[in-house]
Amino acid sequence: MRILTTLLVLLSSLFVSPVCALAKPVPVEYYSRLPAIFDASISPDGKWLATVIDNKGRYILRVFNLENPSDKTLRAAPYPKDVLVNWVKWANNDQLLISTRQKAKINNIVTYTSFLYVTDRDFKKIRLVLKPELQGGKLGARLGGSGVFRQINDTVVDFLPDDPEHILMSYGALDPNKPGVHKVNLKTLKAKKVRQGGSYYQNWYTDLRHELRLGEGRKDLNGEWNMTIREANTKKWHNVKDYPGLTAETPVFGFTENPDELVIGAYGGKDTLGLFVYDLGQKRITRKLYQNDRYDVSGIIYSPDGKKLVGATYVSDTTQRVFFDPAYKARIEKIEKALPDYQIHLIEETPDGRIAVFKAEGPSNPPVLMIMDFETGKTSGFASDYPELQNIPQGDVIKVRYTARDGVKIPAYVTTPPAIVDGKVALKNLPFIIMPHGGPYGRDTASFDYLAQLMASRGYVVLQMNFRGSEGLGKSFRESGRKNWVIMQEDVEDGTRWLIRKGYADPKRICIVGWSYGGYAALMGAIKNPDLYACAASIAGVTDLQDMVNDIKKYRFGRHTAKNFLLQGFSSKDDMKANSPVKRAKDIHIPVFLAHGKKDVNVHYDQFKRMIGALKRAHVKYTALKFDEEDHYFINYENRTRLLKGLDKFLRANLGDSPAAP
Secondary structure: OOOOOOOOEOHHHHOOOOOOOOOOOOOOHHHHOOOOEEEEEEOOOOOEEEEEEEEOOEEEEEEEEOOOOOOOOOEEEEOOOOOEEEEEEEOOOOEEEEEEEEEEEEOOEEEEEEEEEEEEOOOOOEEEOOOOEOOOHHHHHHHOHHHOEOOOOOOEEEOOOOOOOEEEEEEOOOOOOOOEEEEEEOOOOOEEEEEOOOOOOOEEEEOOOOOEEEEEEEOOOOOOEEEEEEOOOOOOEEEHHHOOOOOOOOOEEEEOOOOOEEEEEEOOOOOOOEEEEEEOOOOEEEEEEEOOOOOOEEEEEEOOOOOOEEEEEEEOOOEEEEEOOHHHHHHHHHHHHHOOOOEEEEEEEOOOOOEEEEEEEEOOEEEEEEEEEOOOOEEEEEEEOOHHHOOOOOOEEEEEEEEOOOOOEEEEEEEEOHHHHOOOOOOOOEEEEEOOOOOOOOOOOOOOOHHHHHHHHOOOEEEEEOOOOOOOOOHHHHHHHHOOHHHHHHHHHHHHHHHHHHOOEEEEEEEEEEEOHHHHHHHHHHHHOOOOOOEEEEEOOOOOHHHHHHHHOOOOOHHHHHHHHOHHHOOOHHHHHHOOHHHOHHHOOOOEEEEEEOOOOOOOOHHHHHHHHHHHHOOOOEEEEEEOOOOOOOOOHHHHHHHHHHHHHHHHHHHOOOOOOO
């Protein structure tokens, strides 16, 4: 099979070691640009590659002919300005599925609505698979008839690779809060009900034969979890209570080749989540597939044809794979040997195993979309996410661990400017950026981080830590942070003081910068540690915890989400008030940078407005940037550029020039 040579770039040019630095700082636009490839999918026959690709600051869909290099046909379609990308996936060799989302107001609440489209590969006929209006009927009439709007319209339960004309979708046909399962014909767009919907089940699973086997979800009123299970080769559905050792909250990963073997997550007496097999016929856990002593299992791997469980994943500093199948292990090792020292993120493989599409990246190397042809043994680069950075040295990322005040070891990463990597400047008494991650229950890894690299390109050293509460590091580490948000703040502070003790950081030139929860942590750091930071920057940050609780409660399951996500981290309303930046603006004595999008669904815009008012009343020096047409993630190129230029200017004004700057 021939790869499209006119579009693919030689490996030697993609991964060349940079030999010289720019004489001046790298333009902000090189980092603020949208990643060149948002998503990609290869057709089952391996002949067509669909991409969501950047085109002058906006994403478009584009299909490439991988088999015929002489095919000059332009197959492309733009995304409308207000439409955001979720994913693309070939349904079969001729039809492409496109999932999108849009910001909307439902009952005066800002939220996202999602849609699924199907198109031919030439984009001549793009159709909406599922119309968001309900079909009506007695229940539909009681709910408002066909005018009732369904928010989620893109949930695919199974792509049914053995039945290329159909997919299984989950949605509520008469009630948006009771998603059932339907078999949808992608040619006619007609649907046949497979399983009646219910308000207790929001997620559905099929086995490796593509038969519907399990549903799980929550009750609206009390937030109680539920699970229903159908044993193999039977029609009757059972409550999870019929299966000793399973609960409605048991993490479900999938099935093995044996249709009665459910793959679940469990602790098995350890602190980390492991992967176990539960036999539905025997009604017990029969074996452990994998469990790491330090890290939670994060996923499972199936063979290219989807018919065999071949491995598992967990995240240490990078995503790691554990293989159950020697043949599949050898297959992945071929890719890894072709690209030593790079992290491999598999996107998709053809069912026959001939072609693999993946991204390769390093902490100092932007991701590159790659294609491996196992028939020829050739690995080819398609496009870099940040093409302008390909020949520009990036900062090195160093893995470190520091000790918190109570003795707990906190894993972290230090991104150093290229001048330190080259040995021109020592890592001593330098201006630093402290950058706690968002979530707060997210996770930083040793991967390419455009924001950290932007700061490193200015000569600033960046510390990112996985404070307690972070995902994937075991139950006790996670829960100790979630049940006490103050501990998360203290872990950030302890990392900053560690830098000072080690002599790495200039104690008078440290700024704390964060996004979302990280923005909240930045403001709280400025409040609780006025001696520690020269400035603080909060992007889309939480400022009022009680108001955040009120906002969360506006959404479905919000009362229960607020309790488990936020309220459990504080002892009382007074405790929440004491840890809300908007209530303590008078305690801020350093310059503050704020930025927020008016259409932020995750952290509502009024959090930003209230904080500005509080800073004004407290006479705090601040810089504020508001964005009319922007959400939580700043995925608009112009907006992200304006944001990062504003942040760059703010940091320079408050930290000054760095000896490690170009």
